[in-house]
Amino acid sequence: MPNYRIHKTEYIDETKRVSFKYDGKTYFGYEGDTLASALLANGIHLVGRSFKYHRPRGIVSCGAEEPNAICQIGSKKDLTEPNVRATELELYEGLEASSQNCWPNVKFDIGGINNFISPLIPAGFYYKTFMWPKSFWKKVYEPLIRLSAGLGKSPTEPDPDIYDHKYVHYDVLVIGGGVSGIIAAKMAAKNNLKTLLVDDKKILGGSTIYQNNESIKIDDKLSSEWLKNEIQEIKKLSKLTIKTRTSIAAYHGYNFLLAKENLTDHLPEEKKENKIRQRLWKIRAKKVVIATGSIERPLVFNNNDRPGILLSNSINKYLDYYGVTCGENIILFTNNDSAYETSISLHKKGIKNIIVDLRKSASSELIKQAESLGVKIYFNHVVTNTFGYRKINSLEIMKLSEDGNTTVGNKIRLSCDCLGMSGGWTPMVHMHTQSGGKLDFRDEDQVFLPKENSEDQISVGSCNGDFDLENIIDKTVNKINKFLDIDNQDYQDTNIICSKENDKRNIWLLPNKIPLGKTKCFIDFQNDSTAKDIKLALKEGFRSIEHVKRYTTTGMATDQGKLSNMHALGIIADTAGVKMGTLGTTTFRPPFTPLTFGTLVGRNVGKFFEVVRKTSMHEWHVENNAEFENVGQWKRPWYYPKNHENMHDAVQRESKAARDSAGILDASTLGKIDIQGTDASEFLNRVYTNAWSKLAIGKCRYGLMLNEDGMVYDDGVTTRISENHYLMTTTTGGAANVLSKLEDYLQTEWPELDVYLTSVTDHYSTASICGPNSKKILNKLFPNLDLSDENFPHMSFKEDKLENINCRIMRISFTGELSYEINIESKYGNSLWKMCIEAGKEFNLTPYGTETMHLLRAEKGFIIVGQDTDGTMTPSDLQMDWIVSKKKYDFIGKRSLYRSDTVREDRKQLVGLLTDDPKEILEEGAQIVSDVKSKPIDMLGHVTSSYFSPNLNKSIALAVVRSGKTMKGQKLIIPMENKNINVTVSDTIFLDKENKRLNA
C-alpha cells in the first residue's frame, strides 16, 4: 500500500495507530488525523461522484468549506449519519465511512453517463425538463431524481444519542482561535473580562500553528513557535474559558449566538456510550469579537474538478500539520503569494513542484525565496486543461495575453499527480452579516469586508481583510483596545517580520481557446454548476444574484457555496459589465455548517418533548383501563373500554348509562379563574354577551365570550360565590388564552376597575355526576345537604363538607341530565372520585370520557367552542341570539355584531342534520351540497359534530350551512368518496327540548 506520510509532526501521534474502514476496505491512520488526511496518507484522493454529472471527485480542502469529501458515517439504522465532511471528522478506531452519491461504487458509477450527456443538462435543467408531461412526474421524474439525487441516507430509527443545551453569559465572546482570536481573548481576559474563546478545530492556532517559513517571524521565533507560547499563556488565564471542537452556528440579534460543541464524535464507539454527544451553547455576550479567518479560493478553468486538484494552502496543511503529501509531482497554480509558502514547504520535504502564476511578475520575499530554491515558475501563464480520469495525471498551460482576456502562443503540457490552486482569499464575513452587519467591497483584491463595526461586535484578522501577519497583529491589538476600551501594552514591542505581497491579478473565469460551451469550468463542485451555467442564466435574462443562484443552484448545496459564491458573483459582474461591488451578495444564512437535529432538540425528546398535565384522578383512570385523549397538554379519559369493547361500543354503553341511571366525568381540566373585586360584576358584564349584575349570590350562569370582531371565543359557566367573588370556568383548551385576554383588558383598557384574576385550574379537581339517579348519589355523599329543587335548583351553588373537607357543588348540566359538579381541593381529588364511585355502585354509576360527553351534549345541541365554531361564528350564527343582551350598552365584540358582514343573512349557520338512513353516521368535516350535478359544485358548509345516539337510536349531526337557519326540513347531500348521503336539516336540539330531564 502506498504511503504518503513522509515526515513526523507534533500533531500526529505515530505511536497510536488507528484502523478504519472506507468503502468497506480497512486502512490505517494515526491519532491526530482527520479522515481526509488519513485517506490522503493512503494515497486516496477519489472520494465521491459529483451530484449532477457523476464526475469523479477528490478531497479539495482541509476544513469546513469542503464540497466533495462528504461521507456517510456508520451503517447502523439508528446512528448512521450522512454529509459528514471527511476534512473535519477526526479519525477514531473502528470508524466506518463510505462515499456518497455513487452507485454501484465510487470507481464505476452508472450515473457517470450523465457526464457524457451533459450538454443536455444545462442550467435550469430541472425547471425546463421536468415541467411536462405532468403524468411523468410521479412515474418517471420523481423516482429518477430520488434514485440519482440526494446526498447520503438518513437514519431510519430514532437517534439513541444524548444531546444537551447550555445557557451561558459572557462579557466577551471571541469566535475563532487563530492568531487574532488568541490575541483578542488574551487582551480581554487579562483585563478581567469574563471571556469565552471558541474554535471549531481540536486545537487552537488556526493556520499559523503549522507555519514554518523562515521569512515569517515574530520576536525572532517562527510564528508557530511564538503562537504556541501565547496559547500556553492564555490557558493560565482564570477569566478565560476555551472551548475547542466548538463552532458557532448562528449569530442572532442582541449578541445571542448558538454554538455546537462536539464532545464524542472523535471517540471510538465504546467510549461514546452514555456520554453527551453534542452540546448546543446558547450564548449571550456583551461584546463579540469575530476572528473567523478566511478561505482560499479555487480558480475557474477547464476540468478544474479532477481528483488530485486541491486548494494550495490545504496541500500545505496536509504536509506541515499531518505530515502527508498530496502528491510526488505537484504543480501549484496561483494568482497570489500564498502558494509560494506551499511550494517552499514542499521543497523542504523534497517534493518536486512547479508554479504557474497568473501574474506577469512578482517580487516579494516569498517569491525570492522560491526562486533561490530553484523552483520553476511560469509567470503570466494559465492552466487551460487537465487530464486523467480518476486522478489528474497532466495538464496544459498557455501564456496569457497582455490584457489577460485570452491565451497566446503554444500549449505546454506538464505531467503531475497533484495540482494546487490558489485564487486568493475570501474573508469569512458570515458572522458579521448574520449579526446584521453590512459589507464593503475592496477592488484591489476583490473581497467583501465588514463595513462597520458596532459597539457590540467587531471583526479582526483575515476575516476583516487583513492578510499579512504584521497587519493582523497590529490592527487586532489596536482595534481590541478601542473596542473593549482598555489599554493593553502586551504587544507594544512585538517584532514581526513577514513577506509582503506586492502584486495582484485576478481573473474570475480564466481564458481558454476552447469555446466555453465545450468546457467544464466548475464553480460549485457540490452542485455541479459551471461558468457556462452562469452565463446561460444571464443570457436567459436573469440579473439578480439571488435569481441566478437559484436557477443554476450555485451555492445551494450543503457547503452553502463557501468556495463558489465569489466566483459566481465575479463572472456575473464581468459578463454584465458592472462593478462587482455593486451586485451585492447572496444572504449568508445560519447555520454556518450543518447542525444535527439532535443538537437543536437537546433533551426535549420522548417524555420530555412536551409537558403532560394529569388530573388528580389520573391514577384511577389508568387503573380502570381508560383510553386517553390529548386535550392541549392534558391527558383526559376518552372512554373506558370494558371486556375488550371497541370505542363505539364503550361510548354507546357509557352514554346510555348516563341517561338511564348515572354517569361520572372527570371535569378537572376545565379552566377555572377566580375573579374578585368590587367591580367583578361590571367586569363580567363587559366580557360576556349577557347581563351579570343581577345574578344572585349562589347562582350560576352560562356565558359566551366574543372577540372584539364579534366571533365566539370561549364559553363556560360562572358562579357568584359572594358579593364580590365569582368563579369562572372556561373550555379546557382555552383556559390560558382567556386569562391572558382578560388580563389584557384589565391592564390596558379598564385599569380603573377593581378586579383581581387568579387561575385556579390546578387548585380544584372536579367530579361531574349526571343522570336521573345523580341526586340519590349526592344524597349519600352529602346527607346533610338539602337537595330539593326549592333549596338547590338547577344553575345554583352550595358549599358542604365531605368528611370535613370543603366542597363547592354546582348544579349545572352539560348533558341535559340532572347533574352536579363537585369541586374539591386537588389533593383530595382522587379520594373524592373514589367516594363518588363507591356511593354510585348501587346505581350503576358509569365513568365516561370525553367522547361520551361530546355525544351527550350533541344530543342536547350544546356547542363545543373550537369544534362547532372556528373563529368565524357569531352568536347569531350559532342560533344563540338569546344570550346576547340587547340592553347592555357595550361588551367585547358587541359593535361587530352589526357590521354589514356579520348581519348578512347568508352566513354559515349552525343547524342539525338527520340522515335519511338513521344508521348512517356522517364524517365530521364532510362537505355539504344541495346539488352534485352543477359544476363547480356549490359548497354550502360542513359537518362539525356527528354521532350515533344510543338514546335516540339514530344518527345525529351538527353542521354549519350557508343560510342554514331558513333551511329546516330541506334535503341536502353529503357527497362522499363512494356515495352520496342524503340528509335533512333539523333543529339543533335532538333530545328533551322541554328540559324535563334537568329536573327529573
Place this chain on the structure above:
Amino acid sequence: MFLINCPFCGERDQSEFSSGGEAHIVRPKQPTELSDDEWAEYLFMRKNIKGIQFERWNHVHGCRKWFNVVRDTSNDKILSVYKMGEKPPVNYK
C-alpha cells in the same frame, strides 16, 4: 433574540414575552356611535413600519404585566420601554 427590559422585572430574554401588536390604539369609549368604517379602523387597521414603531409587549412568563416598547424594526433595537398609561417618549415620532 431580543433582550427586553421589563419595567417591573428588568432585563429578560425575549422567550419570556409575547408581543401584542401596535401600541396606543385606544378602544373607543362609545363603539355604538361609530360607523362601520370607523369601527373597522379600530378593529383591523395596523401600521407595519420599517423604522420606529410603538408596540405592546406582555411579560407572559414573568410578572404578566403589559407594557409599551419603542422598537426600530429596521435593526430591532429597542429604544425605550415604558408602562401602560404612560406617554410615549417625545423624542420618538
